[in-house]
Amino acid sequence: MSRPLLETVDLKTHYGGTRSLLSKPKPLVRAVDGVSLKIQPGEVLGLVGESGCGKSTIAKTLLGLERETEGAILLDGFDVGGRDPAEARKVRSDIQYVHQDPGAALDPWWRVGDTLHETLKIHGVSDRAERQARILEMLNAVGLNEGFLRRYPHELSGGQQRRIGLARTLSLRPRMVILDEPTSGLDLSVQATVLKLMLDLRATYDLTYLFISHDLSVVERLCDRVAIMYLGRIVEIGSADQVFSAPAHPYTRALLESAPTLTRQDSGQVIQGDPPSPTRRPEGCAFHPRCPMAQADCRQSVPQLAEVSDSQSVACPYAMPGQVRPAEAFAS
Amino acid sequence: MSDDILSVRDLKLSVKGDAGLAQILDHVDFAVKPGEVMGLVGESGCGKSTLIRTILGLPPKGARIDSGTVAFRGRNLLDPKEAQQIRGREIGFIPQDPFQAFNPVFTVGAQILEILRWSGLPDDPKGARYDKSLRARHKARLIEVLRAVQIPDPEEALDRYPHQFSGGQRQRILIAGALATRPSLILADEPTTALDVTTQMQILRLLRELAADYNVAMLFVTHDFGVVAQICDRVSVMYAGQTVETGTTPQIIDGPRHPYTGMLMACHPERSTEITGIPGQVSSPLTPPPGCRFAPRCPRATEACTSARPGLLNSRDGRQLACVHEEEFA
Known part of the structure; x- marks a missing residue:
C-alpha cells in the first residue's frame, strides 16, 4: 500500500477539565478520544456519526484550528502535530476545508x-x-x-x-479537502448536482476528500471507505461496500436500520434512547447502554478496533461471532 | 367530499413586497381525510411554509388571496376570526426546530401550561375562570400526553428547563403540547429534520402510533421521500407554488407520473445509479413562466405546456395529476 496522505495516530482532543481559582471547574469533554485513521491519496473517506460524536472536532484538529491533546498527525509522512494554531495552519495548508454552511x-x-x-x-x-x-x-x-x-x-x-x-x-x-456536511440543507435535485461536481473536481485536481456527513445514502454513493464514529471513537471502519452490505458493529447496524428508505420499515428494532452527552461518557464501550447485545465486560473496558476482514475493522468483540475473541478486542 | 377534515381548493395567493407582486401559491389543491397522514412534499421555495401559515390563519404580511378556499370541516380558515378559534385547539402544530421552539428561561411545564391557559381544553367547564383547579386539570392532561409520547417521569419533567432535554425529547414534548387540546388535525412542519437519524426514526414511529391511537389526521410537510415512505398514507407534491401530483404513497414513490415527481424521485440516492439532478432552476415567483411552472425545466415540455396552466385532473388510478402529457391517460 502506498504511503497515506494523512495519518492520525491515537488522536485525542479534549476540552475543559481545567480548574481555575474562582470559577467552577469545567467538565472534561473527550470530543475526540483516540482516533487512528489513514487516508490514502485520491480516496474519499466518509466520516459518519450523530451530532456530538466528534466529527467536526476531528476536522478542526486536522486543520489546526484546535490543538490536539495527545497523538500524532502525519501529513505525507511528516509529523505536523503539536504546534500552536497559527503555525499548524501554515504547515497544513495542503488541507483545506469547505464550510458546512x-x-x-x-x-x-x-x-x-x-x-x-x-x-x-x-x-x-x-x-x-x-x-x-x-x-x-x-x-x-x-x-x-x-x-x-x-x-x-x-x-x-x-x-x-x-x-x-x-x-x-x-x-x-489543496491536496486534501475536508467537506463538512456539504449537502445538508440542499434540496434533493441540487444535492445531486453538487455531489456530481465534487466527484468531477476530485478527478480533475487529484483531490483526497474527508467527507463528514450524517446522511448515509450520500456517503454510500460517494465514499470509497467509511468510518463510523460514536462519542469520540471510531467503532467501525472499512470499505463502503463492506460496511453498507455487512455492517458488523451493532451501532452501525442501528444507524443503517434507522435511515428512512423508500419502503416502509415496520420490522427491525429501532435503537432506543438518545446519544449520550460527551461530558457523561459511559464507562467501557460508550455504546453499551443502548446496545442490544451488551455483555458484562462491555461495561468495563473499551473494545479496540480489530480486523474482521481485509477491508473492515470493528471495535466490538461480539460483532462477528467467531472472528474476534473478546479477550483480543479488549486488550489495549 | 364533505367528509374531508381539511380542504384546500384552488388556492391562489400573492404577496406584495418591495420587489413587486410575488405569486407564491398558484392553484394549490388537496384535501386531508379524517385520521389520514398526508405528506406535503416540495423543494425549498415551493410555497410549503406559506401554505402552512395560511392554513393556520396566519398568512405572511402583505398576502392577498386571489382565489380559492381553505376549509377545516367546512369552516373557513381564510377568515381570521374563525381561524383564531380553530388554531391551537382543533388544529395542532409541531414546529420544525425543537431547539428554537422553547424559551430557555422558563420550565417546559410553565410554557406549555401557559399555551393551554389561552387555548383552553375542550372539556374545560364553560366560562370558568382560570384558577388553581383549572390549572391542575390542565396539568393532569399534560402529564397524560407526556406519558403518551414516552417522556420518562412526566411530573418531574414539567419542572425542568429546555436545556435539560435532548433534541428528541424536546420534540416529544412539543408533540405532547400539540396533542393536549385533542385536535383532530396536526400540522407538522418538517418535525424531524433537526434530529439525528436514530432519533428521527423513533419520532416517526411515535407519530405514526399517535395518529392511529388518537385518530388524528396529520399534514406532514417534508422534503425527504424516505420520511414520506415511513409515515404518510398519501402525498401531494408541489412545484413552485403549484400542486403537480397527489396520490397514495406507493403511487408517488413507485410510479410517479408527473415529470417533476419522476425527476425528483430519480434524484433520490436509492433510485439512481448515476448521480443526476434536475437541470435549471426554480423560476422566481416574481416572474413565473406562463402555464405549467415546471415547463422550462421539463424534457417533455411542448407548446401546450406554456400556453395554459394544466388543470389538476382526476386520473383513473385515483390520483390527481396536472400535466397535459398525461391527460390522455387520466
Whole structure:
C-alpha cells in the first residue's frame, strides 16, 4: 500500500477539565478520544456519526484550528502535530476545508469576487493578475461564470453558494479537502448536482476528500471507505461496500436500520434512547447502554478496533461471532 | 367530499413586497381525510411554509388571496376570526426546530401550561375562570400526553428547563403540547429534520402510533421521500407554488407520473445509479413562466405546456395529476 496522505495516530482532543481559582471547574469533554485513521491519496473517506460524536472536532484538529491533546498527525509522512494554531495552519495548508454552511461563510457586505481575492491574499498570493486567473479557472471548474464575481452572497442560491465555497477552497490548490456536511440543507435535485461536481473536481485536481456527513445514502454513493464514529471513537471502519452490505458493529447496524428508505420499515428494532452527552461518557464501550447485545465486560473496558476482514475493522468483540475473541478486542 | 377534515381548493395567493407582486401559491389543491397522514412534499421555495401559515390563519404580511378556499370541516380558515378559534385547539402544530421552539428561561411545564391557559381544553367547564383547579386539570392532561409520547417521569419533567432535554425529547414534548387540546388535525412542519437519524426514526414511529391511537389526521410537510415512505398514507407534491401530483404513497414513490415527481424521485440516492439532478432552476415567483411552472425545466415540455396552466385532473388510478402529457391517460 502506498504511503497515506494523512495519518492520525491515537488522536485525542479534549476540552475543559481545567480548574481555575474562582470559577467552577469545567467538565472534561473527550470530543475526540483516540482516533487512528489513514487516508490514502485520491480516496474519499466518509466520516459518519450523530451530532456530538466528534466529527467536526476531528476536522478542526486536522486543520489546526484546535490543538490536539495527545497523538500524532502525519501529513505525507511528516509529523505536523503539536504546534500552536497559527503555525499548524501554515504547515497544513495542503488541507483545506469547505464550510458546512457556505452562505454563512461569505461576508454579506462583500461581493463574491472580493471574498475570493481576499482568500488568496491571506494565503500570500500578492499578484492580482495571478489571483484573477486562478479564481476564473476555479469558477469555471465549478460551473459558474465571471458574472458571479460581482454578485453579493444573498443573490446566490444554496447550490451556487456551495459552488462558490468549493471554488474558494480549491483556489488554494489543496491536496486534501475536508467537506463538512456539504449537502445538508440542499434540496434533493441540487444535492445531486453538487455531489456530481465534487466527484468531477476530485478527478480533475487529484483531490483526497474527508467527507463528514450524517446522511448515509450520500456517503454510500460517494465514499470509497467509511468510518463510523460514536462519542469520540471510531467503532467501525472499512470499505463502503463492506460496511453498507455487512455492517458488523451493532451501532452501525442501528444507524443503517434507522435511515428512512423508500419502503416502509415496520420490522427491525429501532435503537432506543438518545446519544449520550460527551461530558457523561459511559464507562467501557460508550455504546453499551443502548446496545442490544451488551455483555458484562462491555461495561468495563473499551473494545479496540480489530480486523474482521481485509477491508473492515470493528471495535466490538461480539460483532462477528467467531472472528474476534473478546479477550483480543479488549486488550489495549 | 364533505367528509374531508381539511380542504384546500384552488388556492391562489400573492404577496406584495418591495420587489413587486410575488405569486407564491398558484392553484394549490388537496384535501386531508379524517385520521389520514398526508405528506406535503416540495423543494425549498415551493410555497410549503406559506401554505402552512395560511392554513393556520396566519398568512405572511402583505398576502392577498386571489382565489380559492381553505376549509377545516367546512369552516373557513381564510377568515381570521374563525381561524383564531380553530388554531391551537382543533388544529395542532409541531414546529420544525425543537431547539428554537422553547424559551430557555422558563420550565417546559410553565410554557406549555401557559399555551393551554389561552387555548383552553375542550372539556374545560364553560366560562370558568382560570384558577388553581383549572390549572391542575390542565396539568393532569399534560402529564397524560407526556406519558403518551414516552417522556420518562412526566411530573418531574414539567419542572425542568429546555436545556435539560435532548433534541428528541424536546420534540416529544412539543408533540405532547400539540396533542393536549385533542385536535383532530396536526400540522407538522418538517418535525424531524433537526434530529439525528436514530432519533428521527423513533419520532416517526411515535407519530405514526399517535395518529392511529388518537385518530388524528396529520399534514406532514417534508422534503425527504424516505420520511414520506415511513409515515404518510398519501402525498401531494408541489412545484413552485403549484400542486403537480397527489396520490397514495406507493403511487408517488413507485410510479410517479408527473415529470417533476419522476425527476425528483430519480434524484433520490436509492433510485439512481448515476448521480443526476434536475437541470435549471426554480423560476422566481416574481416572474413565473406562463402555464405549467415546471415547463422550462421539463424534457417533455411542448407548446401546450406554456400556453395554459394544466388543470389538476382526476386520473383513473385515483390520483390527481396536472400535466397535459398525461391527460390522455387520466
